[in-house]
Amino acid sequence: MFSNITDTKISKKIVEIVSGNKNLSIGGGSFCVIAGPCSIENELQFSSTANFVTKNGAQLLRGGVWKPRTSHKSFQGLGSVALELVKKITTETNQGIVSEVMDPRDIEELYPYVSLFQVGSRNMHNYSLLKELAQQDKPVLLKRGFASFVDEWIKSAEYIEQGGKASVILCERGIRTFETVTRNTLDLNSVAFIKHKTHYPIIVDPSHGVGVSLLVPDLALAAAALGADGIMVEVHPNPKEALSDGPQALTFPQFEILMTKINRIIEIVGQK
């Protein structure tokens, strides 16, 4: 398959997102930083994080309302209760937010609050959900299934696009391999492939991709140097007390340092 990959120019599809009163264009040459907590836990946690990442250059917030968890005994997200917090904090920071939807019946409820719907890795093959998202007009961040071929990923994007209303941004978040020294294996090869050979904008999630906060900034820089269209990173005021994914969340100082380096890298590789 790989022997006949040639450099035919492909015109990229630019996805427009409304984030607060800004208009973001993903895929058009600028680099987008999405940041925030894994889950929205309470007002203080979400507000402080949102304000900090905004001040340091994030252009879109992230924050989970409903969380897919391996065990039904783990924290499942605040659910609908979080929506008022979403409204308050996005207004306060003049930011939009991307948040995950897991159930086709939740799309309508979540719609007014988000700038971008997220389909999580575990739902990339949930075709009922994809078909329902095809019926609405907000863009969708489609995370790669943790063991999905690039080809399947693109076909899942086509499920969403079939309605002709919703645009898709792809998000690489690590695949499952034999190696266990990190939580997943971030597949930057596929990011390079998508960048050169498809028309989709591609974002990298180094937080899930490597799963260890110490290593997240290095992978974020790698993604920027490689020419990805952006990154999405998890930030928490106190990762040790996070209700989900604490080991991979950056502290505020780690995020601030990362942003300084990212800005210098993207200057070089020609992203603004």
Next chain:
Amino acid sequence: MFSNITDTKISKKIVEIVSGNKNLSIGGGSFCVIAGPCSIENELQFSSTANFVTKNGAQLLRGGVWKPRTSHKSFQGLGSVALELVKKITTETNQGIVSEVMDPRDIEELYPYVSLFQVGSRNMHNYSLLKELAQQDKPVLLKRGFASFVDEWIKSAEYIEQGGKASVILCERGIRTFETVTRNTLDLNSVAFIKHKTHYPIIVDPSHGVGVSLLVPDLALAAAALGADGIMVEVHPNPKEALSDGPQALTFPQFEILMTKINRIIEIVGQK
């Protein structure tokens, strides 16, 4: 395993290599570019490549004398015949060379010609070879087995170090996963892990790591931004006619452009 990865400072081991009349220090903060053809095919091919990569900033040459090939019917490398070419061209370019040894009985013959022995991915678990390399004093570039745990890789390095004479540089070259859109999956997560949590210098081989020349430069830039100690890339005057690994070899112009970008990246991330 990954939950308790913390940022204890580890003092890195610097490996000294004599390359022509230069002394290279790998792992001490400078970024090393190793370049050259997959196999040494003939004088013109090797000489032109060696001179070109030297002129464009490569600090060490690469070139296969004996080649491990899946089929016994494929080109197996020139073998001993190539050694005179190695001598001539390394002298001409004032460069050292890294070349692969596959058989413990070949170490002695290859010794006078190389600055750095390479153990290939398929021989990372060839303990007879590792033990024999432990008996000599030149440094060894130990490629990761294409399905080897980081832990096994380090234990293979310890086989070589047990003699107390030879130092080891690790080289990530891609692992085998379910994904087939690229030849291998370059595991930059493990590179970041090794950088932060072990004392070994770590080099990245994006040529084998992604296996598609169009995508090689992006992955090389990613490796530099991530803070690897160097890269090793395959370059060929005419990749389409290469006797081995043509699809992943850079042309001369591709290499030249890559070097310009690499130099700007390593300035930022603090490698010289």
Next chain:
Amino acid sequence: MFSNITDTKISKKIVEIVSGNKNLSIGGGSFCVIAGPCSIENELQFSSTANFVTKNGAQLLRGGVWKPRTSHKSFQGLGSVALELVKKITTETNQGIVSEVMDPRDIEELYPYVSLFQVGSRNMHNYSLLKELAQQDKPVLLKRGFASFVDEWIKSAEYIEQGGKASVILCERGIRTFETVTRNTLDLNSVAFIKHKTHYPIIVDPSHGVGVSLLVPDLALAAAALGADGIMVEVHPNPKEALSDGPQALTFPQFEILMTKINRIIEIVGQK
């Protein structure tokens, strides 16, 4: 992890299924054969297959009403239209049926027609679906996600069991590995692990597990010899014209021969 696996006796949970006017006990020492087409395509195809597999010893039918497909352009199953066929043919053959549900909103509609709900491999992590299935009382056949750890699989079963109403049977159907010579890699190791170390009944699907009809009978025999609680196999009157999964469907004669051999194997290993 594997070093401390010891042979503590675990009392198995027996799952009762009503199939026509029979009561099947899965997990209690008898071996259950589930057979039928991948998708229900039309009356002739479904009726002929159902009658043939019944005559040859199948104790439960299978047949897809809604089909998860990688591309939205592929045949998606007949949908609700198939339900009347399900009613007619299960009555005619005095058999129950297992059929896949992909959308939590379809559970209610499918409920009267099936003896056993199936959660497919691509929905093993679809927690909205699992939670909804926890609200009803029919047993659920939970297929393993194609890249899911045994531990995650069991935790998904616990999502279904949390309501205290629905019982779970696990079904191994192959995992995704680097090997491409077969469609998936049937993981009989995990089947043996589940048999010895958990209380869940475990069924094997060699059709998806190997994906090549020529090889399906061998893997079915292997599953029986290993002590699985049953198999689920795809059978089609004319596999070459099947609308889904034709390459892995057994013909009628192949199924008949398989059943003869299976019956002799299960005598030996102590399943009835």
Next chain:
Amino acid sequence: MFSNITDTKISKKIVEIVSGNKNLSIGGGSFCVIAGPCSIENELQFSSTANFVTKNGAQLLRGGVWKPRTSHKSFQGLGSVALELVKKITTETNQGIVSEVMDPRDIEELYPYVSLFQVGSRNMHNYSLLKELAQQDKPVLLKRGFASFVDEWIKSAEYIEQGGKASVILCERGIRTFETVTRNTLDLNSVAFIKHKTHYPIIVDPSHGVGVSLLVPDLALAAAALGADGIMVEVHPNPKEALSDGPQALTFPQFEILMTKINRIIEIVGQK
């Protein structure tokens, strides 16, 4: 690839092995049981095991002289010292032995003692070793690399056959996948593929394949039911004190029970 796998009859190559004063034909319809310890540790351990497995129907012994170990600090096998024990015990039991050779320089020394050379999983791509084995005339048991494609495995067999003297028997011993609940994932799909689509005899090693003694017998029975040409299992008088691979070794009683079941299975599937 899998869609055009059809059932063209392939005439199998029968490999003849001299085991004591018996002539074994592997691949001709009879089922061969190879058994013994992982490593030869001392006379008592090897003698007692060899006698026990012989009495219970093993037709060929196994026992490691040189052992490939991940760490240079682990027990590396007795080495040449074990050869006198090999001679004594094979004579005493009237059995041949299969033992691993890791270094091309050891072939000559091992030659007089073995009926069958073994190439271990970690050396399947050690082409220097394969080429040297092609120069001698005893058959070779070629274990699959733990992450090798079936295609690569067969090409490694062709390296050995290129001399026209040595025949090859393939041995599946598990592949490396994401799953960690067992040591490896035994790939019986590939065994079925090799049986139907190549001319090589194929043996299964459930000891390494699953890595947990409790689960070994189930996988051995599965291999027999599937139609493999034999199995190779590790047996130890006291697995807890084994110097290598204790967790996967069968005790004497476990082996005895397994042999009773195996004999009944192979009657059914038509192997003698």
